[in-house]
Amino acid sequence: MRYGSDQFYVRGPDEMYAQFPGHAEAVKRSQEIADGCSIELDLKARHFPVFTPPAQKTPETYLRELCEQGLRERYGAQPSAEAVERLSHELDVICRMGFASYFLIVWDFVRFAHENGIPASARGSACGAIVSYVLKLSHVDPLQYDLLFERFLDLNRSEAPDIDIDFCQERREEVIAYVRKKYGEQSVAQIATFGTMAARAAIKDVGRALDVPLARVNQITEMVPKTLGITIDDALQQNPDLRREYDNDPAIHELIDIARKLEGTNRNAGTHAAGVVISNGPLSDHVPLQRAIGKGDDAGSRQDQAVVTTQWVMGDLEKVGLLKMDFLGLRTLTLLDNAVKLIENTRGIRVDLEKIPLDDPKTYALLQRGDAKGVFQFESDGIRELLKRMRPDNIRDLIACNALYRPGPLGGGMVDAYVNRKHGRERPEYPHAIMAEILGETHGVMVYQEQVMRILNRLGGIELASAYACIKAISKKKHEIIDQRRAEFIQGAQERGASEDTARAIFDLITYFGGYGFNKSHSAAYAQLGYQTAYLKAHYTAEFMAALLSSEVEDGNKRDIMVQHIEDARRLGADVLPPDINAGEVEFAVAQGKILFGLTAIKGVGRGAAQEIVRARKERGPYRDLFDFCERVDLKLVPRAAIERLIKAGAFDCFKARRAQWMHVLPQALQAAGEIQHDRRAGQRNFLDVFESAGPDAAPALEALPDIPEWADSEKLKNEKEALDFYFSSHPLAQHEGDLQRFSSHCVANLADLGANQEVLVGGMLTQVRFQNTKKARNGNTRYVRCKLEDLTGAVECVMWPDDFVRYKDEFREDRVCLVKGTVERTREEPGLILTRVLSLEQARQEFTKAVRVTLSLNAHGLEAVDRLAAILQRTPGSCPVYLELHDATGKRCRLKTGEHFRINPSKLCMSDLEMLLGPDRIEFYGAGNGNGRNANGRS
Numbered sequence: 001m002r003y004g005s006d007q008f009y010v011r012g013p014d015e016m017y018a019q020f021p022g023h024a025e026a027v028k029r030s031q032e033i034a035d036g037c038s039i040e041l042d043l044k045a046r047h048f049p050v051f052t053p054p055a056q057k058t059p060e061t062y063l064r065e066l067c068e069q070g071l072r073e074r075y076g077a078q079p080s081a082e083a084v085e086r087l088s089h090e091l092d093v094i095c096r097m098g099f100a101s102y103f104l105i106v107w108d109f110v111r112f113a114h115e116n117g118i119p120a121s122a123r124g125s126a127c128g129a130i131v132s133y134v135l136k137l138s139h140v141d142p143l144q145y146d147l148l149f150e151r152f153l154d155l156n157r158s159e160a161p162d163i164d165i166d167f168c169q170e171r172r173e174e175v176i177a178y179v180r181k182k183y184g185e186q187s188v189a190q191i192a193t194f195g196t197m198a199a200r201a202a203i204k205d206v207g208r209a210l211d212v213p214l215a216r217v218n219q220i221t222e223m224v225p226k227t228l229g230i231t232i233d234d235a236l237q238q239n240p241d242l243r244r245e246y247d248n249d250p251a252i253h254e255l256i257d258i259a260r261k262l263e264g265t266n267r268n269a270g271t272h273a274a275g276v277v278i279s280n281g282p283l284s285d286h287v288p289l290q291r292a293i294g295k296g297d298d299a300g301s302r303q304d305q306a307v308v309t310t311q312w313v314m315g316d317l318e319k320v321g322l323l324k325m326d327f328l329g330l331r332t333l334t335l336l337d338n339a340v341k342l343i344e345n346t347r348g349i350r351v352d353l354e355k356i357p358l359d360d361p362k363t364y365a366l367l368q369r370g371d372a373k374g375v376f377q378f379e380s381d382g383i384r385e386l387l388k389r390m391r392p393d394n395i396r397d398l399i400a401c402n403a404l405y406r407p408g409p410l411g412g413g414m415v416d417a418y419v420n421r422k423h424g425r426e427r428p429e430y431p432h433a434i435m436a437e438i439l440g441e442t443h444g445v446m447v448y449q450e451q452v453m454r455i456l457n458r459l460g461g462i463e464l465a466s467a468y469a470c471i472k473a474i475s476k477k478k479h480e481i482i483d484q485r486r487a488e489f490i491q492g493a494q495e496r497g498a499s500e501d502t503a504r505a506i507f508d509l510i511t512y513f514g515g516y517g518f519n520k521s522h523s524a525a526y527a528q529l530g531y532q533t534a535y536l537k538a539h540y541t542a543e544f545m546a547a548l549l550s551s552e553v554e555d556g557n558k559r560d561i562m563v564q565h566i567e568d569a570r571r572l573g574a575d576v577l578p579p580d581i582n583a584g585e586v587e588f589a590v591a592q593g594k595i596l597f598g599l600t601a602i603k604g605v606g607r608g609a610a611q612e613i614v615r616a617r618k619e620r621g622p623y624r625d626l627f628d629f630c631e632r633v634d635l636k637l638v639p640r641a642a643i644e645r646l647i648k649a650g651a652f653d654c655f656k657a658r659r660a661q662w663m664h665v666l667p668q669a670l671q672a673a674g675e676i677q678h679d680r681r682a683g684q685r686n687f688l689d690v691f692e693s694a695g696p697d698a699a700p701a702l703e704a705l706p707d708i709p710e711w712a713d714s715e716k717l718k719n720e721k722e723a724l725d726f727y728f729s730s731h732p733l734a735q736h737e738g739d740l741q742r743f744s745s746h747c748v749a750n751l752a753d754l755g756a757n758q759e760v761l762v763g764g765m766l767t768q769v770r771f772q773n774t775k776k777a778r779n780g781n782t783r784y785v786r787c788k789l790e791d792l793t794g795a796v797e798c799v800m801w802p803d804d805f806v807r808y809k810d811e812f813r814e815d816r817v818c819l820v821k822g823t824v825e826r827t828r829e830e831p832g833l834i835l836t837r838v839l840s841l842e843q844a845r846q847e848f849t850k851a852v853r854v855t856l857s858l859n860a861h862g863l864e865a866v867d868r869l870a871a872i873l874q875r876t877p878g879s880c881p882v883y884l885e886l887h888d889a890t891g892k893r894c895r896l897k898t899g900e901h902f903r904i905n906p907s908k909l910c911m912s913d914l915e916m917l918l919g920p921d922r923i924e925f926y927g928a929g930n931g932n933g934r935n936a937n938g939r940s
Contacts, residue, residue: 086143150465168337186281187282188278192272192313196266271307274327276324292308338551338587358394368388389419396442402518409447434496446517584596626647626669644663649720659716749794771785845907845909846907851881858887869918872910878906
């Protein structure tokens with residue numbers, strides 16, 4: 001962006017007087033006006049909205065009435081004394097603190113969501129309140145899981161409670177619109193955020209201002225590790241390449257020095273993803289407002305739109321007494337809702353997720369296998385490994401798994417202790433009987449903040465409210481408060497029969513592990529959601545995976561994840577069918593146990609186009625061919641580019657013609673369709689319209705397709721990837737999979753587990769090849785290459801520096817299948833490779849194959865086959881020995897070494913001839929020396 005002027009700055013007084021000669025009094029008056037402006041903010045008053053209960057009722061009495069009704073619905077007509085007493089205590093605290101209206105406001109918009117079929121559920125410490133449970137804000141029973149109200153609210157706190165509600169991501173805006181309507185447009189706004197100049201953004205912006213070539217700026221930016229919160233100074237220390245560019249290139253030195261000064265400053269205003277502020281009366285009386293463009297996801301819709309936001313950030317709004325609420329959009333709630341609807345459509349079963357059994361063996365078996373891709377909170381590689389180790393068999397294990405999978409517990413040995421004790425490899429030790437009661441569910445490990453609060457309360461006699469303050473002091477290392485609570489705890493524990501030494505040792509454990517403790521209320525709420533997704537995946541695999549794939553469509557950065565989900569679905573028995581213009585729905589759907597490819601997942605086919613395709617098909621039946629398709633859809637909604645992508649994706653393969661043929665006749669089909677649609681709009685009919693009433697079974701007026709050969713497999717797959725962003729029907733590497741696995745030391749997916757500088761040999765396909773130059777020559781060489789290496793498990797960013805590139809420069813070309821040797825680079829979040837060598841498959845086979853074994857069956861292969869085998873082997877003479885392994889009908893076998901004149905060159909051996917003669921899986925290569933640590937044998 002260019003401003004076209006250098007005058008965008010604040011002028012000083014002298015410049016202002018010079019700009020307005022003869023108007024000195026007016027310039028002076030502007031300062032007087034500014035001096036006369038005064039505003040005083042009352043930081044003690046609250047400006048919370050007021051909920052208006054039914055006539056003759058106060059907010060307090062109405063809240064009690066709703067809670068008592070909800071108590072009976074949740075716990076039965078005769079709720080336990082514990083539940084009644086807990087509810088009474090919580091309501092007393094809420095009403096004494098003046099928050100009855102607050103709870104009614106939250107209850108009201110959650111009620112609206114439930115009544116309108118919008119999934120909603122509380123998260124965080126609010127789930128520890130029985131009031132949240134009986135008002136149906138939360139679906140976690142705090143009594144069942146020993147969750148504490150004091151973790152959420154107590155009389156000693158001055159700040160307002162904070163109830164975070166997750167809503168269906170696609171319908172969140174409907175709830176916000178309801179709140180606006182109820183409390184008035186002038187009283188509701190979303191909250192502003194300010195994006196700051198992070199390290200990479202600062203470098204990009206300064207580079208643009210200094211007119212540094214974009215490619216060079218991108219190169220420097222890529223050298224900044226993708227670590228959260230990293231600074232430019234940190235990057236200079238961590239990445240020697242960046243430091244070298246900074247030291248040796250004056251232009252880069254200047255760029256980075258300026259970027260360091262701008263780093264951390266506000267760059268742009270945005271809209272908070274969840275925060276909404278509501279006031280009693282117009283918000284403009286208390287806070288400045290602005291109109292901002294909210295992104296589709298932020299605004300709860302797919303389109304960008306203008307939203308009213310505050311000009312102050314969240315913390316400032318709370319200081320001036322305004323009520324902030326979080327309306328969070330959670331994709332998992334949308335996923336669960338869509339999966340339940342698919343199940344009802346395909347099987348006629350309405351699954352109530354609140355009533356599914358929490359002890360389902362099939363669900364826990366899935367989790368114990370680590371089959372948790374797509375399962376909420378349990379889908380990362382690390383936590384799936386933890387699931388395999390832990391082997392959870394109850395919901396409490398899942399709650400603990402959520403809480404333990406964090407850096408502190410992982411590094412502090414808490415995870416190992418939990419797993420070992422659960423499986424009897426280690427015995428828990430309890431210094432006191434009360435400790436055993438509280439920590440029994442987690443095998444003696446202090447996992448939750450609530451457990452620490454219970455120990456401080458029951459053993460030390462410290463009030464629960466003060467116990468929570470103690471936990472906060474421990475996490476923030478406030479030693480004065482910690483020492484005060486230690487004395488109180490030791491005294492209270494001695495009064496309850498513990499020795500001073502035991503009490504001191506227990507408090508030392510609390511100070512050590514208390515800082516790692518996690519909010520059990522939040523962990524329980526999300527473990528429940530995780531269990532629900534796992535249950536659907538285990539019992540309704542096709543519907544769940546279809547909903548999961550649909551949830552990833554809008555995020556173009558997750559195409560690799562979509563590939564993983566498709567492979568996962570197929571492995572679990574739910575095949576994903578290819579795109580089909582006559583079967584596909586707008587989203588992924590299910591028919592006869594198979595997943596139908598969603599039309600919106602095809603790049604360039606937007607939601608509007610997909611909806612139009614489905615509408616026209618449902619209106620008049622399946623399409624008969626490309627010509628019929630073009631005539632029936634609105635070509636303004638389904639343009640030529642979208643149809644080309646449909647052809648390339650294989651969506652017209654259902655008509656049994658070649659993709660190349662459809663692409664060739666597309667201009668003709670569009671022209672004919674345009675003329676027909678024009679005539680129809682003009683009120684004219686042609687003879688084809690006569691057949692419309694005959695329905696889809698009428699004989700189609702097919703145009704003769706030209707006899708054009710199909711695209712080559714490589715071009716077909718290339719077009720397919722262009723349309724889908726991934727290969728679907730096959731992969732260019734599929735035919736080389738055996739060789740790549742045979743000679744590679746690792747696949748791309750394994751690289752994340754390796755340390756820096758580890759040498760690897762990886763096979764795959766080169767993509768995104770970019771040739772670049774360094775500013776400073778290395779041994780007279782400046783040319784180097786960056787590229788990606790893609791295999792069947794993923795892709796990795798690679799670089800080969802000038803000294804090596806000069807030897808291998810001719811080996812780099814787009815879509816080339818090869819093996820690369822190099823070392824793992826860990827300067828960024830994702831691993832990279834520094835390449836030192838490139839090998840063709842022929843080179844790898846020649847270099848790494850030390851022997852070949854040919855298996856013959858005496859029943860299937862006679863003397864003629866042996867003679868033909870000999871002829872094939874002698875076509876490629878070399879130094880590699882060949883062994884024959886003979887099998888007879890009884891299973892006996894013997895191995896023979898062939899003569900010296902049958903030694904071969906494995907790189908030139910014609911595998912197709914051998915497989916045609918002997919059948920598949922008869923040729924086995926024995927390799928050595930590739931340093932991969934694998935079994936070097938490979939079958940072909």
